[in-house]
Amino acid sequence: MIVVLLISFFGACTVPLLARVMGRGAGFLIALLPLGLLTGFVSVASIVERGWVRGQGIPWAPQLGLDFTLRLDGFSFLFCLLVTGIGALVIIYSGGYLTGKPRVERSRFFTLILLFMTAMLGTVLAENLLVLLIFWEATSVLSFLLVGFDGRSSRSRRAATMALQVTAFGGLMLLAAVCMIGHVLGTYSMAEAVRQADVIAASPFGGPIVACILIAAFTKSAQFPFHFWLPNAMQAPTPASAYLHSATMVKLGIYLLARFEPVFAATSWGRATVITVACITMLVAALQALRAENFKSALAYSTIASLGILTLLVGLDGPAATVAMVGFLMAHALYKAALFFCAGSVIHSTGQQNLRSLGGLVRVLPITAIACLGASLSMAGIPPFLGFISKEFLFEAQLESSWELVPLAIAVLVNAVMVGVAGVITLRPFFLGRDKLKPVRHKESLSIVAPPLLLALAGLIISLDPDWITRVALRPAVAAVYGRPVEVDISVWHGITPMLMLSFVAVSIGLLIIRFWRPIHTRLRSVDRLDAYSVERLWERGLRGLVAGARGLTAWVQHGDLRRYLLMVVAGTAALILWSVGMADAWPKLPEPGDVRIAPTIVALVGLGGAFAATRTKSLVAGLVATGLTGFSVAITFMMNGAPDLALTQFTVEALIVVLLTALLLAIPIATPATRTPGMRRSDAIIAALLAGLLFFGFLDMAAHGHESAAGEFFGRMSYVAAQGHNVVNVILVDFRAIDTLGETFVIAVSAILAASLLATRGRKAAPGTPAPVHFSFAIVGRGLALLLLAASIVILWRGHDQPGGGFVGGLVAALAFAVLSLAYGVDRAQRSLRARPLTLVGIGMGCALVSGLPAMLAGKPYLTHLWWDGGGVLPKLGTTIVFDLGVYLVVLGAVLAFLFGLQREASR
Amino acid sequence: MTYLYALVGAGMFGCAIILILSRNMVRMLLGLSLLATGTNMLLFLAGRIRSQQPPIIEEGVRTLGESADPITQAMILTAIVIGFALTVMLAVLVLRAWRTQGTVDARDGDAAETLGPPRERDPVDA
């Protein structure tokens, strides 16, 4: 069977290419694929007759519970016959129907239909529920693509989207059900799920599982309240409607229900729900079928009604119901597909589909008319057609089951309406109203008349000689669904039974409907309220509401005000911390108060004062100065606490920030209007204080506990011994944790690219530098100062390994040198004295830093292991660390200069 | 001293938050710079305040004696430089915003969110 699926799939991908090279005849050739499959199925009929076959399972993803297990039992077999048989006819029919379309589109249509066939086969053959789900979803997607085949029209797109929404909703419900079954049983085998139906029903997930399965089935089989997508899906090309939306796909819901009947029957409310929904569906559909004004939608509503009957039969208990269900399923597939073909022919040849404006077509479409008549008689349940037999079974099942008479009455009524509809759609377009006949566009062709005629004939032949089909398909199917063999006796004449009486009643009412169709139809159509309160409208309104709600929500959340965004982040962080400490029930432990040193205290408090002042001041310049003050005081604090490297870095960074931001402030207006109301400022302050308070206690608690760092101790021990450096901080940066530094160097390098790209004056050359007027004293000392700083930077770089300093600070100091130059003589002059483009420096620096780690790898050591050469007493000890540090130096220098020159140039424009 | 430094660090952090929540982008910029400073101050506590001795091995000695925690310092040093790069980058962005839109008020700079008309003329560069 896996082979069957593979043939089907690859056939679907390749065979339709024929349609690209062939004209009308392509349909016949392509139909050989489904026909071949049909033959294959028929050839295994004798095995199915005896029991059920289980195909070998291929473990696909066993850990996920997914085995590609297929099985072919009677019920699946019936579906397979229908799917391949009708599939072949659909292909033939499409060959004639799509003559007006370009070849590429025709080929695409064939591909989709054949893929759909594959998916259908997969669904009904699947034993593993996950496999079932996969194919089930595939049918939904293919239905979406087929409904929207004519994607240009907005109605098609709307119908396709609606069909997808509803069926995908059902698919997700099925997914949920499958997940829950897997959770309860620990397996995804369908047989297992059916066998352990009681376990499922008794588990806490029983209710949800049944509800989800029912919803999945109702959406697929267009049961109330999900029925509305089906009439809209008639936007699909008619062959697709015939195939998907009447004969096969919509029956998948019935298939699922029938398979899971033991599961929902095990709950107290399962059967009642199914029957109630079926009855409502039948009534609604019958009413709408009478209101429908065009050919295809009348058929669509009658399909929904039929699906309702099938659902009802699944819901009823007793073997007769099962027999009736299986029989009706087949009969309906045959006659409804035929009717759709006829409808398609009418639309194809006249371009009209309104029932009121069609008439007299028997003269131009005689064979179609005959086929239509045959199918309609079957639909109306007139002996000796198959529909009659299945109707008998239907009434018998209802009489036999333990249910009330209400469903019976509804069934009779609905059957009557179906008689009526069958009559109307046959008589009106073909036989009545000959005066309405208009010239037709296409005449009948073989590919268009053969399929409906064959189907109509099949309906007649089967009922006259039912033995073969009963033996190979119906009886095994019933046995498979019911769980044990049931005697199925199909014959046209059972004698005068209550069922026959009921049939007679139904037909009589039906005849009355045919007679008075026009007044009933116009009367019903005039009731607009039916449209206004239809589920379709509600669904659409719901969707519109959802989108409007989503818009509202998004506009509310994503309001565009950066301040409130950031407030959200800050408040969210504070809330998280509060939650965290609250739920952990942790209270801060406070450290021992140590001695207080006066000078550091003053320095630190000055820093805090600066920060505070920065929040209060209105002037941006004052704010910059206050922030700078804070930075410097922190630098001094570092200095006083044994961190000279930090202090040096902080000093230079702070100085450069002040220089760079000054350049920024020169460009933009200093005077700023207030951007926050006092209330906002107050709430900001409260949240900031909250967060700061939490951090305060957090860090106190951290400091209250002891601190042992094995790494810190190790670094202290090994720094000189193994890494040849006295300055442990620098050794950490260039050796122990050099990859951090490498990353950080890249941060700076990359930010330089950004600066260069954002600040470059594109398009026109910058005006030749007219040096900005600077104070002459600055101009005089500038050069000397710059040289001094440069020299200092090199010293800092060189001795960094042993004394405070290193590449970072060195680079920053060197950059300061050029900052001085550019302040004194203008940017252009400063850049000229650099003799290289800043970014080139950055690139070279990156290269140096990267390369410095490589030599060690040649010696078989990890990257960034530094190598040392002893100068033999004459030269100082040299290591690859200096290359690394030089790289850092160059990157920092180049990057800062890129910012500096760019900002100053931009600011002076 | 631990109390003091925790207080100062957290205080700076709080002040920085207040500045960041301003809609004036230059103020935000100052706030972010201050935020980095306050964070570094707090981080310094991770190595504890225990010795005023810098972590530099004296000449003639092979191992480090009692000193401040070197790992914290290396970490903060990296953080300072990264913070610097980010602050300056943001400064460049603010300047660019001022040049193209003539505003430093975050409320006016919402071209990214409003997107303008659907067919905003953006260059396809190829």
Next chain:
Amino acid sequence: MPDALLLIAPVLVPFFGAALAMMLRGRPVLARAVGVATTGVLAVASFALLWRAATWSGLPLTVFGGWPRGFGISFSASWPGVMLVAVTALIAVAAAIYAIGDIGTRRRRAGYDALMLAMLGAVNGAFLTDDLFNLYVWFELALVAALGLLTIDRRPSQIDGAIRYASFAMLAATAILLGVGMIYGITGTLDIREAGAALAGRPPGFALAVASALLLAGLALKAGLAPFHLWLPASYHTAPTTVASVFAGLLTKMGFYALLLVFVALFGIASGSLAAAQLTPVFGLIAAVTMIVCALGALAQTDMRRLLAYHVIAQVGYMAVGLALASRDGVAASVFYMVHSIIVQANLFLGIGLIRRASGSWDLSGAGGMVRREPLFALVFAVPVLSLAGIPPFSGFWAKLIVIRESLDAGMGWLGAIGIVAGLLTIVSMAILWSDACWKDPRRPLHRIPRTGVAAMALLSAATIAIGLLPQWLWTVAQLSARALTGTP
């Protein structure tokens, strides 16, 4: 020795490339050559690393500078890091192919190649490192490079987007840095496994509670989880298509990977440690809110870029479900989802870029007609669309299935139910996207789209199909990852 080189190659190769591309910035043709060649080498190295990791028995590891583990910074070839590195390489290759038709001379002059390579290096670094502070450094590098890429055209919307992105990211970086510093202050080490061992079994004190909350806030912002997601729809869409695609694929996932690393490997929430157990419920809440709010957000958009930006976040919500379950299988589910999502999101952005090229509009109302004009594109584009919608047999189906299944098994079925609701919203949104872009008649005649763009998408679509058809393989990797992260054999 080759193994050690292999382990650091995903970082070093792009870095060398970036340095070279930076110097060649003025010569776009050469820069492009460097970019493409480096990406090729990177891909080879990354997949070789994946291959080695899959066949190695032990846990290979390199400590930079040759110091003992725990003292130097170490990179380890552990799951899921090597897998994510390989996926990153895949995205990089696709982006490089796509860039041929999207990134022209001007953008290359502005440093596109160097920036992109630096970002890839940073992302790989984050996936491979075992060190907390090192992780922070890679985040910063990725951020800076991302800002550079975001503003590459200097359009006002880009500048604004970058300012938004930068200000959020700097807050996040501060929170992460403070958290990392506190972890160091508490445990005395920056090595994730060692710190994790030091924290295991210890009830959270005040400082640890603050530190874990800070790390959660900072990393959740990076990952784009609600309510910290606001920066993402405000900035991603302004970038050039190639860039947006790499962002969508990699950046948020990098944040999420860090969440996994910190909360699973460090705090051990999935292995019964108490260190941050109090935050587990928060993950459930965050995941639920993210999924629903962002799926709705996507539904409200007509601009394709923002529509997808919201989906990027909603997908991270699904991943966070795995964390909320606080179980090993939950972590595995997250990893599976992450790999799927990286590929699909990147692919979708590439797709809308091509739609924009053809129709001249980012808005759905102006798009259309692709199925008739570019049938191949429509087919290739359908793969990520269906996958994101969770339709079988594509990767997204398995990802959703696993998340829902694990949440049921962990007794948190309500999270799975929310996932299903968000999944329905996603389907609706994807159906609109595809049918509007491919079926509808376009407003104006369509332009041709570059073949290279379709080729790049086909590469990623093939990966999506491969995962969909062979979910077993990725699931095994995900389970190995969960074992490696939780530290249980």
